[in-house]
Amino acid sequence: MMDKLAEYLQYPFVRYALIVGVLIALCSSMLGVPLVLKRFSFIGDGLSHVAFGAMCIATVLKMSNDMLLIMPVTIISAVLILRTGTNTKIKGDAVIAMISVAALAFGYLIMNFSNTTNLAGDVCTTLFGSTSILTLNKAEVWMCIIMSIAVLTVFVLLYHRIFAVTFDENFSRAIGLDTEKYNLLIAVITAVIIVLAMNLVGSLLISALIIFPAVSAMRLFHSYARVTIFAAVLSVVCAFSGIILSILAGTPVGSTIVGVNVLAFAVCWLISRLGGRK
Amino acid sequence: MSKADDKQTLLEVKDLSVGYEGHPIAEHLNFTVKEGDYLCIVGENGSGKTTLMKTLLNLTKPVSGTINKSEALGIGGIGYLPQQTEVQRDFPCTVKEVVLSGCIMRAGRRPFFSREEKQLAETNMERMDILPLADRCYRELSGGQQQRVLLARALCATRKLLLLDEPVAGLDPKVTAELYRMIDSLHKDGITIIMVSHDIAAALQYATHILHVGNRMFFGTRGEYRSSKIGQLFLAQEGREG
Numbered sequence: 001m002m003d004k005l006a007e008y009l010q011y012p013f014v015r016y017a018l019i020v021g022v023l024i025a026l027c028s029s030m031l032g033v034p035l036v037l038k039r040f041s042f043i044g045d046g047l048s049h050v051a052f053g054a055m056c057i058a059t060v061l062k063m064s065n066d067m068l069l070i071m072p073v074t075i076i077s078a079v080l081i082l083r084t085g086t087n088t089k090i091k092g093d094a095v096i097a098m099i100s101v102a103a104l105a106f107g108y109l110i111m112n113f114s115n116t117t118n119l120a121g122d123v124c125t126t127l128f129g130s131t132s133i134l135t136l137n138k139a140e141v142w143m144c145i146i147m148s149i150a151v152l153t154v155f156v157l158l159y160h161r162i163f164a165v166t167f168d169e170n171f172s173r174a175i176g177l178d179t180e181k182y183n184l185l186i187a188v189i190t191a192v193i194i195v196l197a198m199n200l201v202g203s204l205l206i207s208a209l210i211i212f213p214a215v216s217a218m219r220l221f222h223s224y225a226r227v228t229i230f231a232a233v234l235s236v237v238c239a240f241s242g243i244i245l246s247i248l249a250g251t252p253v254g255s256t257i258v259g260v261n262v263l264a265f266a267v268c269w270l271i272s273r274l275g276g277r278k
Numbered sequence: 279m280s281k282a283d284d285k286q287t288l289l290e291v292k293d294l295s296v297g298y299e300g301h302p303i304a305e306h307l308n309f310t311v312k313e314g315d316y317l318c319i320v321g322e323n324g325s326g327k328t329t330l331m332k333t334l335l336n337l338t339k340p341v342s343g344t345i346n347k348s349e350a351l352g353i354g355g356i357g358y359l360p361q362q363t364e365v366q367r368d369f370p371c372t373v374k375e376v377v378l379s380g381c382i383m384r385a386g387r388r389p390f391f392s393r394e395e396k397q398l399a400e401t402n403m404e405r406m407d408i409l410p411l412a413d414r415c416y417r418e419l420s421g422g423q424q425q426r427v428l429l430a431r432a433l434c435a436t437r438k439l440l441l442l443d444e445p446v447a448g449l450d451p452k453v454t455a456e457l458y459r460m461i462d463s464l465h466k467d468g469i470t471i472i473m474v475s476h477d478i479a480a481a482l483q484y485a486t487h488i489l490h491v492g493n494r495m496f497f498g499t500r501g502e503y504r505s506s507k508i509g510q511l512f513l514a515q516e517g518r519e520g
Contacts, residue, residue: 037369157389164379167369171428174335174358175435176383217370222415224371 029235032214046100053103201254294343318481357436380434422453
């Protein structure tokens with residue numbers, strides 16, 4: 001088994017997949033902690049459907065670089081969702097549900113106008129992730145590395161501010177912190193990570209990458225710092241083993257990673273139960 | 279009160295109306311808060327006490343009127359003890375992490391806390407008698423302990439003015455009395471207090487000034503409030519309910 005693994009690791013496409021997978025898992029888990037705590041678990045879901053819708057439009061328009069459409073559309077939606085989340089008459093969860101379902105339906109509708117011969121296959125690929133993680137080229141890997149470093153740097157530098165805004169937005173605003181700015185930043189980062197992660201697990205499974213590590217870590221630890229660190233470690237381990245497993249067993253990459261995450265959550269839940277913590 | 283005039287004015291509120299989305303809940307408020315005051319904001323439910331507090335903190339825009347804040351307040355001038363939120367109930371974090379987050383504006387552009395800020399957090403935990411709880415999980419504490427943690431955090435943000443929104447809501451009488459004593463000792467240390475409260479008895483025991491918000495307004499010292507018509511009416515009414 002180890003020999004087989006070592007053999008696979010010699011292929012650049014396997015190494016690329018591992019690098020990109022691990023980095024995306026790392027970023028999404030860092031983001032997951034504040035999102036889950038802010039009761040925005042569903043934002044990942046909603047935005048990934050928006051990204052799906054945007055991708056469908058890009059496909060129909062036969063755009064050569066679909067990122068140019070997907071990225072801005074997703075970022076704008078993220079900002080709109082987080083904006084309306086707190087202060088308007090339509091509640092945040094309803095907004096997310098509306099945008100998410102509408103984007104999904106609209107995307108599929110549009111896809112029917114494209115001259116593709118394999119509609120079901122194309123849609124399935126975008127929703128559940130494709131083999132594209134195994135066909136990454138060097139440029140894409142570098143872009144992912146640069147984006148990840150940017151996201152991680154922002155998280156480390158703003159760690160205490162993100163904590164303050166997440167724990168108590170009113171208090172932070174009252175003592176003079178520009179909470180709008182940080183909410184906006186979280187929204188933009190969410191959108192960027194979701195678009196990046198679409199290649200890895202597909203748009204339906206992205207929320208799993210964001211939510212599972214955070215929730216698992218919260219079962220076991222009671223300090224914010226430890227929850228953040230453990231979520232990151234757990235997410236990386238799950239993504240790494242998920243990709244290896246999918247290569248060895250020939251299963252779809254996205255679903256396998258999510259499966260490993262679910263398993264990890266079950267283990268964490270069990271440990272916390274046995275340990276007597278709620 | 280003879281010395282009142284040479285104390286610095288921290289807040290001056292003129293003809294202020296507060297409410298949501300342009301609909302006023304409480305109108306034509308006039309009052310001033312000077313250094314060393316202990317102002318209690320009382321009134322019936324729904325009279326706009328919490329909205330007034332949020333307006334004073336810039337969390338809600340005033341419908342009309344003006345709030346003049348002394349320049350002495352500036353950044354790091356106001357500490358706030360909000361009502362607890364849903365989010366905080368299962369938030370994984372330690373007492374130390376919560377208290378330190380009160381120093382966030384002191385850190386300025388620095389991404390991490392300095393030794394002085396950590397020291398300040400420690401001092402304030404000691405002041406609130408929660409230093410032994412520093413590494414405990416916030417969500418596992420009792421209601422009274424949580425309030426003291428949030429007070430320590432507020433103290434990290436201010437040296438001058440503390441705004442408290444129903445600090446004793448949901449606490450049992452013994453813990454309530456303890457918390458009032460702590461707030462009183464902060465006041466005696468020279469921190470100006472503005473507190474929204476249901477508890478008119480405690481307000482009259484500790485506060486120097488009373489602001490009554492409702493159909494009819496009143497602002498004055500607690501002695502003046504006691505002898506005013508509106509004060510007597512409210513006291514009698516609350517007494518019946520209690």
